[in-house]
Amino acid sequence: MHNTPDNFGSKRAAYIQGAKDALTIPALILGSTYMGFGALVSETGLEVWHALISTAVNWAIPGQIATMELYAINASLFAIAAAVGLINCRLMPMTIVLMPFIRNKTTPKIVYYFMSNFIAVTGWAAAMKRCPNLPEEQRLPYFTGFVVPLWSVCMLATYIGYHLPGLLPAEVTMGLVFLNPVYFMLVFLADFTQPGRPTALILGAILGPLTFLLTPNWSLLITGLVAGTIAFLISERKLKKAQS
Amino acid sequence: MNGLDSFLNSDFMAPMAALGVAAAVTYFWRGLGVAVSGKMDKDSAIFRWVTCVAYALLAGLIARMILLPIGPLAELGLEQRAGATIISLAVFFLTRKNLLAGVTAGATALVLMAKLGPL
Numbered sequence: 001m002h003n004t005p006d007n008f009g010s011k012r013a014a015y016i017q018g019a020k021d022a023l024t025i026p027a028l029i030l031g032s033t034y035m036g037f038g039a040l041v042s043e044t045g046l047e048v049w050h051a052l053i054s055t056a057v058n059w060a061i062p063g064q065i066a067t068m069e070l071y072a073i074n075a076s077l078f079a080i081a082a083a084v085g086l087i088n089c090r091l092m093p094m095t096i097v098l099m100p101f102i103r104n105k106t107t108p109k110i111v112y113y114f115m116s117n118f119i120a121v122t123g124w125a126a127a128m129k130r131c132p133n134l135p136e137e138q139r140l141p142y143f144t145g146f147v148v149p150l151w152s153v154c155m156l157a158t159y160i161g162y163h164l165p166g167l168l169p170a171e172v173t174m175g176l177v178f179l180n181p182v183y184f185m186l187v188f189l190a191d192f193t194q195p196g197r198p199t200a201l202i203l204g205a206i207l208g209p210l211t212f213l214l215t216p217n218w219s220l221l222i223t224g225l226v227a228g229t230i231a232f233l234i235s236e237r238k239l240k241k242a243q244s
Numbered sequence: 245m246n247g248l249d250s251f252l253n254s255d256f257m258a259p260m261a262a263l264g265v266a267a268a269v270t271y272f273w274r275g276l277g278v279a280v281s282g283k284m285d286k287d288s289a290i291f292r293w294v295t296c297v298a299y300a301l302l303a304g305l306i307a308r309m310i311l312l313p314i315g316p317l318a319e320l321g322l323e324q325r326a327g328a329t330i331i332s333l334a335v336f337f338l339t340r341k342n343l344l345a346g347v348t349a350g351a352t353a354l355v356l357m358a359k360l361g362p363l
Binding site for chain 1: 255256259260261262263265266267268269270271272273274275276277278280281282284286289291292293294295296297298299300301302303305306307308310311312313314315316317319320325327328329332333334336341342344346347350351353354355358359
């Protein structure tokens with residue numbers, strides 16, 4: 001993915017290129033991760049439908065794992081809502097940031113409300129990289145072409161993974177689950193040269209674990225607001241200096 | 245009624261409540277993001293701030309998932325996860341930023357360390 005063309009030629013070509021980009025390394029990594037998730041659900045003693053419904057309507061791995069872990073220890077529904085809500089609060093700024101790069105004038109708003117279900121780290125990072133350079137009408141097709149096949153692979157992998165425990169040693173399940181954060185880390189490192197991002201990424205990576213030790217539930221919210229605001233102030237100062 | 249009652253309290257429906265609640269709060273953030281984005285100018289300072297917050301949140305979450313995970317990885321020691329992460333980073337940079345090589349090396353190292361136990 002070293003070349004980032006500015007134009008795929010048509011909407012159809014944009015869909016196809018999105019699918020091509022998704023069905024290589026991203027599908028391999030997320031597929032493995034979701035096999036790990038399926039295995040985890042099966043060890044929790046739930047049915048395969050629970051695993052599939054979770055992947056279908058709650059697609060974003062950290063919240064899915066938290067839901068299953070909390071359910072396994074008999075946490076209250078309120079506790080589950082609060083914990084998952086705080087883990088997934090990142091999806092709001094992520095959606096806000098992505099929207100201008102996938103929006104176009106002709107697509108009805110309801111489509112975006114539906115497609116927002118597919119906003120998760122992998123597709124988001126890919127669209128943030130590709131879409132700003134594309135003609136407006138090819139942006140949503142590229143994103144859709146990327147995330148829908150990827151989501152389908154995750155559904156299939158969840159199903160397969162559910163039937164794997166017993167076949168797979170526990171260490172391998174751990175390895176599959178570990179693939180995911182390591183992959184995300186490398187994806188962001190690969191994009192590190194984009195202006196303004198390194199500060200936010202470094203501060204967030206430091207503050208995330210530290211605040212988690214103090215207050216696991218509020219950790220992400222605090223990290224986002226504090227590290228994000230500091231990174232913003234630093235980059236605005238640089239911007240002003242560059243202008244003057 | 246008895247049938248419906250036992251269905252609602254069955255092993256199938258009880259987890260559904262947890263999944264439903266999780267899906268609802270998750271969609272809330274995504275839907276709110278779509279709603280808010282319509283009122284925000286891409287070239288405004290507040291948009292740049294939200295971008296920084298998004299990246300900080302993502303980095304914080306990823307670092308936390310590696311260093312202080314919940315789920316099956318929590319059974320491993322911090323030194324095992326940190327060691328596997330360092331191996332992954334080393335291979336990634338040595339292979340001139342090859343994602344697949346870096347990720348595979350990290351996960352393989354983790355599985356081996358988990359099998360062999362604490363060093």
